[in-house]
Amino acid sequence: MTKRIALIAIVSTAVALAQQAFTPGVKPFIAIDAPVIAIEHVRVIDGTGAPAQEDQTIVIDHGRIQWVGPAAKAQIPASAQHLDRAGHTVIPGLVGMHEHLFYPSFGGVPIYIEHGMSFPRLYLASGITTARTAGTLEPYTDLNLKKMIDEGRMPGPKMLITVGYLEGHGSFAPQMAELNTPDDARRFVEYWASMGAHSFKAYMHITRGELESALTAAHARGLKITGHLCSVGFREAAALGIDNLEHGLVVDSEFNPNKQPDVCPQGNQPLSQLDINSDAVQRTIRELVQHKVAVTSTLAVFESAPPLQNRFLDALSQTAALNYLSARDRLPDQARAQSALRVKKEVEFERAFVKAGGLLMAGCDPTGNGSALAGFGDQRNVELLVDGGFSPAEAIQIATLNGAKFLGLDDKIGSITAGKQADLVLLDGNPTTQIADIENVTLVFKDGIGYDPAKLLQSVHGRVGMH
Numbered sequence: 001m002t003k004r005i006a007l008i009a010i011v012s013t014a015v016a017l018a019q020q021a022f023t024p025g026v027k028p029f030i031a032i033d034a035p036v037i038a039i040e041h042v043r044v045i046d047g048t049g050a051p052a053q054e055d056q057t058i059v060i061d062h063g064r065i066q067w068v069g070p071a072a073k074a075q076i077p078a079s080a081q082h083l084d085r086a087g088h089t090v091i092p093g094l095v096g097m098h099e100h101l102f103y104p105s106f107g108g109v110p111i112y113i114e115h116g117m118s119f120p121r122l123y124l125a126s127g128i129t130t131a132r133t134a135g136t137l138e139p140y141t142d143l144n145l146k147k148m149i150d151e152g153r154m155p156g157p158k159m160l161i162t163v164g165y166l167e168g169h170g171s172f173a174p175q176m177a178e179l180n181t182p183d184d185a186r187r188f189v190e191y192w193a194s195m196g197a198h199s200f201k202a203y204m205h206i207t208r209g210e211l212e213s214a215l216t217a218a219h220a221r222g223l224k225i226t227g228h229l230c231s232v233g234f235r236e237a238a239a240l241g242i243d244n245l246e247h248g249l250v251v252d253s254e255f256n257p258n259k260q261p262d263v264c265p266q267g268n269q270p271l272s273q274l275d276i277n278s279d280a281v282q283r284t285i286r287e288l289v290q291h292k293v294a295v296t297s298t299l300a301v302f303e304s305a306p307p308l309q310n311r312f313l314d315a316l317s318q319t320a321a322l323n324y325l326s327a328r329d330r331l332p333d334q335a336r337a338q339s340a341l342r343v344k345k346e347v348e349f350e351r352a353f354v355k356a357g358g359l360l361m362a363g364c365d366p367t368g369n370g371s372a373l374a375g376f377g378d379q380r381n382v383e384l385l386v387d388g389g390f391s392p393a394e395a396i397q398i399a400t401l402n403g404a405k406f407l408g409l410d411d412k413i414g415s416i417t418a419g420k421q422a423d424l425v426l427l428d429g430n431p432t433t434q435i436a437d438i439e440n441v442t443l444v445f446k447d448g449i450g451y452d453p454a455k456l457l458q459s460v461h462g463r464v465g466m467h
């Protein structure tokens with residue numbers, strides 16, 4: 001009797017899981033769903049930084065990578081669905097570390113619109129299978145969207161929701177709460193931790209006292225804090241125990257000669273004079289590495305006029321496209337030059353930081369002037385890392401395994417290794433010779449379920465700018 005009940009329980013759980021995976025919200029986007037799958041004759045870039053391996057086979061068994069190795073040595077179970085993908089490259093699902101579910105509303109108004117429908121689809125279609133957000137303006141919406149994706153009710157990456165902004169006085173963004181005291185920061189962390197926040201984001205006008213109080217409350221719960229800081233310098237934040245810094249050196253205010261304690265200085269720091277090899281910058285790098293502060297590369301958001309792509313314009317609503325294109329057309333030459341300088345300086349810093357032993361990760365940050373769209377910006381970031389001197393295998397490691405390490409999930413995701421979750425991206429082409437092939441996504445596996453990127457993208461045509 002007991003045995004029979006147990007059996008019924010197992011069967012009904014399996015049925016529930018199958019039904020969960022095939023809700024009408026998700027089913028149209030599933031291309032491959034089989035218990036055992038063999039992806040054959042592919043080039044593998046495994047996410048560890050190791051060079052690409054040619055003619056490999058990957059066996060997926062019930063959502064996990066069961067085996068990976070030379071195609072000639074593969075023992076493929078008889079029940080497997082065969083995918084012969086000669087000419088393709090497989091990389092791990094990207095671990096996007098600076099994602100948002102919001103997008104600018106254009107017109108110079110600092111109001112950001114939640115994109116709960118289109119952005120999860122854009123991320124997944126672009127190969128992001130794990131997305132750590134880096135701040136939200138609608139925490140309840142983000143937390144609910146995560147739940148809907150986890151329950152199989154809508155397509156999207158595995159989401160880790162970062163709540164914040166932990167912002168002080170003087171914010172440019174009216175959607176953010178302003179903290180008044182360190183005690184406010186503590187209560188903010190306690191409340192959102194109780195509501196399911198995975199981590200927190202500190203912002204440009206927070207004081208050292210507020211940051212310290214937030215860090216104490218978060219760390220007491222085993223949660224991490226990242227920051228896009230300005231009122232607090234990188235070295236100050238590292239000494240206070242911050243876990244992660246977004247964007248990198250080009251937003252570090254401590255090199256601005258007008259910097260006063262706890263105040264975000266007016267005006268841009270003179271980037272052209274910032275020397276990565278100077279003692280001051282090298283000291284900052286040393287201290288970040290000593291305090292184990294990870295850095296998130298967001299080069300794509302610094303580009304104010306990247307190459308214009310049809311897929312980008314297709315995703316935008318007519319109004320959003322018109323607003324974007326007219327603003328881009330009016331961009332002064334000086335702004336374009338400044339944007340190029342920021343990318344150049346930042347990637348120079350990022351290479352020095354990695355060389356010194358720092359943990360560098362990558363993300364999209366779909367804000368700025370709207371050029372870095374969810375998912376597409378993550379791919380662009382990898383391309384800019386390679387343009388800046390990282391090898392393709394290193395850049396892919398930065399965008400996969402390094403994020404997984406920071407999240408403490410590197411035993412489950414981040415590389416193509418037997419035993420890990422089958423989060424895999426199939427690319428038509430060879431990113432080791434042409435990194436832009438990272439955009440040619442033909443199939444995305446999340447936990448062994450294969451999603452069709454073309455269908456996901458088709459479903460968001462004209463939606464960006466709306467929802």
Ligand SMILES: [Zn+2]
Nearest residue numbers: 134135365367
């Ligand atoms: Zn951001």
